[in-house]
Amino acid sequence: MNRFTYTKANSIDDTLREVNADHDIKFIAGGTNLIDLMRANVEHPSHLVDINHIDLHAIQETAEGGLSLGALVKNADTAYHEHVQSRYPLLAKAILAGASPQLRNMATNGGNLLQRTRCYYFYDTATPCNKRVPGQGCSAINGFNKIHSILGTSAHCIATHPSDMCVALAALEARIKVIGNDGERVIPFAEFHRLPGDTPHIDSTLKPGELITSIELPSKGFETHYQYIKLRDRRSYAFALVSVAVGLELQDDYIQEARIALGGVAHKPWRDETVENFLNGKKAAEDAFETAAEMMMKDAKGFRYNNFKIEMAKRAIVRALVDARDLKTPEPLHCYTYNRHQQQ
């Protein structure tokens, strides 16, 4: 861990004043990822700005009929919020599939978006990693890559984005409100995270010094037909091997609108609009779902230990679509683990 200075900001203005091109500044909120990374000597900010005291702690209804999730609202508070539970149960379910209650009580919405990959090699400074130190090389491509990407990879990086929440946000087409010294802007969710390319050290399109202020949910929440399936090596407290967020709008047996987003398979939550367009207007039946799953994995490529993810993702997509279609009454969302001794 390096030495750093620390200030506590009380307002957005306070925060932005701290931004200085000469310093490697990080904002710190829940600290559930950043502090670990500092201790592992992966991140070494010279200055930390504590943003916990800025007024970004509210969940509010928006004029467009959606919901605005303050960047500093805790993941747990978001998942258990009345409106999130009733109108965006897909989001609640995804959040509760992640981490542990203790972590969700600390972690914030903004921080969830900015958490870094769980690639073993990224964390272990004894091994080369392009994401940690550009130009070092990627250890995962020929290493133990069971948890790595099958889509959108590059020769420089096959890391995944570890969030569950973000998979649901991608499916819901959330928008991210940010502010910087150049003013405010809104980033569509699909454009927030990026693929590794030849600059895998950059995870998102957030500019240096920009602060996330809120996550804006559109009015459509897919609360009647949704599913989040997370597949992992144990039932809780493990990152996804593959996860699927599905939202369906059905009329009779036909799909009006479909959303599918995948986690654990790429450097960002993965969506494919051609697949969704294919489903729109189709009968919500297994054969269409299977075709959609095949389409979605058309360009997938394994790296030995993660080859299984291609088949696993296909099956999870079909299962999530079936579950979403057949959803009768929303389940109570306490602490979600898929298939926990599921008795049917």
Added chain:
Amino acid sequence: MTTIAADISQASYIGQPISRVDGVAKVTGTARYAGEYTAPGLLHGLVISSPVAKGRILSIQSEEARAVNGIIKIYSHENVKDLPWFDLSYKDMNLLPGSPFRPFYSNEIQFSQQPVALVIAESLELARYAATLVRIEYETAPFETDLENNLENAFTPKRGKTGYKKPKNRGNAKKQFTKADVKIEAEYMHGAEHHNPMELFSSTVVYGKDGSLTVYDKTQGVLNSQSYIARVFDIKHKKVRVLSPFVGGAFGSGLRPQYQLFMACLAALDLQLPVRVVLTRQQMFSFGHRPATWQKLKLAASNDGRLEAIEHTAISETSRFENYTENIVNWSGRLYSCDHVKLDYRLVPLDVNSPLDMRAPGAATGVLALECAMDELAYKLNIDPLVLRLKNYTEKDPESGKPFSSKNLMDCYKQGAEHFGWEKRIYSPRSMKQGKQLVGWGMSSGMWDAMMVPARAQAKITADGKLVVTSATSDIGTGTYTIMTQIAAETLGLPLEDVSFELGDSKFVFAPFEGGSATAASVGTAVLFACKKIREKLLSLAKKLEQSPLANVQDEEIVFVNGRICHQDDIECSLSIREVMDRTGTKYIQEKNSDLRAMFKQLGYARNTHSAIFVEVKIDEDLGLISVTRVVAAIAAGNILNPKTASSQIMGGVMWGISMALHEDSFMDHQYGRFINHDYAEYHIPVHADTPDIEVIFVQEKDTVVNPLGIKGVGEIGIIGTAAAVANAIYHATGKRIRDFPITPDKLL
């Protein structure tokens, strides 16, 4: 604590589910662990680990780090001199053949994460910062860390560590295989596993003015640590006191002194100041582990299911510098009646640190393969897996021909099956379903040694009627404090609150390290006899008192109850212990014991614990999701001192067996010769959501041979066989035999 025995005429603690006597201290945080002790001016050490698996250190540049205000000193092979040269100085009670790892001995790197430098600073934060400023240049050398690629380089070890038994063949298995009706052959593999106790390895060393050391260490044996320090640093034993009153889990990892102990003592002696060194979670993957092992089982049987030949080969990894050995294949010659057995155990030296005993070392591995193979044989024979075990039941130890001191595995099978509902099992794989899920029921047998090793205890009763019993043994979370208190209280008929048991201090009388499930039997017997001696003295004092009501009572009619010495039929005919002490002017009575008579009696017998484990799994086959939903563990382990702590031991073992079957794997990256999933996030052990209902049954088993209390020990037996039962249940559910452990969802797709 209330006096449980208050209204019982015969005070009885043995066999009662007494809550842990140290429970309140643990949950309120007053129980202190090695890394929690402090001293004025305490310095903190951080270990720097090698990023390479093999090679040499070319240079260490530490000027920048040393220039940081608050950095005291940086140690490495460059400035640590005058340490002993001889291997013997570094040997510990585990006695692995070979040359033990010697920290800072030379510039040679023998394994990845080898400790190469120690930064001592005024605070942990400073040490951690300065460590990032130390530049170390390495020359790398080719290394080999892949067991499966090196099976042909395996050799048969000539000797092994403490407790190693050379596998014994009998009959002519090879010949028998050629003429057997039914045969199976299968290969099994599991990777390395690390102990990962919650508590990180820590040592706090306080330097005394007279040059003595007071060492708070995380260990399973304070005397082991004491003797190691005395020999390595050439100081007298009496100048080193090692304390380890509480241990936050160890599971075998504390059987050898770990290098943070060396580091903390080195710095404390050199600086003549108090020093604490705590390893990081990543560094917990730098020392011993359950070795990766490849196994092959061949079983032959007659058409009616009688075993005719067993062939078991196991090849495990070891380090280049020590031969770590386990009794892996031996169980295959002892669990069933079979005349023709061929066993083969070999080692492959790799560029890794030496493996180390981990819960049920050898048996967890060997019984896994044997019991999976038995299930495969049952299906080849088309008979029920439990019936196959019953057909091959043995009343005597088939290896030595000796009778068992006691063996009630039969009741384990019967009661386990009954509680589980085994008779409702539908034989064919894939035939049981619940909704969309496949249901599988599997079972396994288990076997472990009932060991007793020399140990001593000292008991002292004072005039106020309080008893203090001491021994240099450990409580690694197993319940030693509690069961020893029970034995002492029962022997002297004292209320529990008048008895205290102290352990984990090298100034106490001898006890070996806590391992092999031997502590309850070994230390328990010593406590029993020490207390019995006090009892005799008290009785003789009581009888000699003027007008003693007990003067003419026969010794056999005397009972000690609730602090009183009584006639068994007449509670009025009694004296209190305090009164006896008071009237005879006795300030205290102190007795030591190391009664070994029991150990001679044992020689004519095989002494073992046994188990039958029944497991239910539910599987979402499309998605590869496995849930263990129910476990019944029926255990034959002699007399159970405390069913509460013993059940906890078994449940912990069962969970670990599930973990071995489904989760645990230290993944070795052969690009770097390094375990790569080295933290709790990625090294998976079961969490609550993975935890099924576990029913523990202790079957009646009276044993007068193992020791006077009939104790066999329960630390290991819970894990043995559990992983096989899970794998067998998965086969029953899916029809798939997965022989590469752990069985993760990707292997089931």
